[in-house]
Amino acid sequence: FNGRVYEHYFPIDDKFRVTRKWSERPGDFFFYGTLHNLKFSYEFCQKIENITEPLKVDVYGKWMNGTPRFGNIDYEDYKQKIEKNKYLKYGGRIPDEKLIETINNYKFFVMPHDGAEPFCLALAESIRCGCIPLVVNNRRTGAGNWIDWAKDCIIEYDNVDKLLEKMQWFVANRGNNSLIKTLQQRSDENCLLYTSDAADDMQC
Secondary structure (H helix, E strand, O other): OOOOOOOOEOOOOOOOOOOOOHHHOOEEEEEEOOEOOOOOOHHHHHHHHHOOOOOOEEEEOOEOOOOHHHOOOOHHHHHHHHHOOOOEEEOOOOOHHHHHHHHOOEEEEEEEOOOOOOOOHHHHHHHHOOOEEEEEOOHHHOOHHHHHHHOOOOEEEOOHHHHHHHHHHHHHOOOOHHHHHHHHHHHHHHHHHOOHHHHOOOEO
16 A cells, blocks of 8 residues: 555445334344454353343354454354353344344444454444444553544443443343433434434544
């Protein structure tokens, strides 16, 4: 590239939109996307087994095998951590015709990230559908600004422990009407921040 910087944009299809009010969604936490340690960390799969407040994360997506992104993590061990975890429910890949409906069934898009990447399409799509993203992003590594395009739409934690603590806190306080009202407003604001026009301005 000879020192030149090329801007790359990821417009999101207008089909990704709110079809169900945030406070009326039956599901709490979910993830969808390619399943590997970068996007859905092995550490999260381990530590969720030790939580004290029962909760469930529905996990959707396709497995990525044979990739160096797993590093020293054994692929089969990672897969078992998800498929046999009592707090994680693996639901396979979401069919395209069911994707919008499925996203709108959940309040929070959970992304226990472990690293950096150019962009995350599933994150952008979930924002457009009114989900509140809960993201692990360790800025101390020096690569945490990869997600700055979405910084006004996400709730960010610097480690898995803090994410799990907040998830358990929500489950324990889900009957708090003031909290639900505040989070409903946050969902509405996210949709306004990430409209079709705004998506054209979000670059990586």
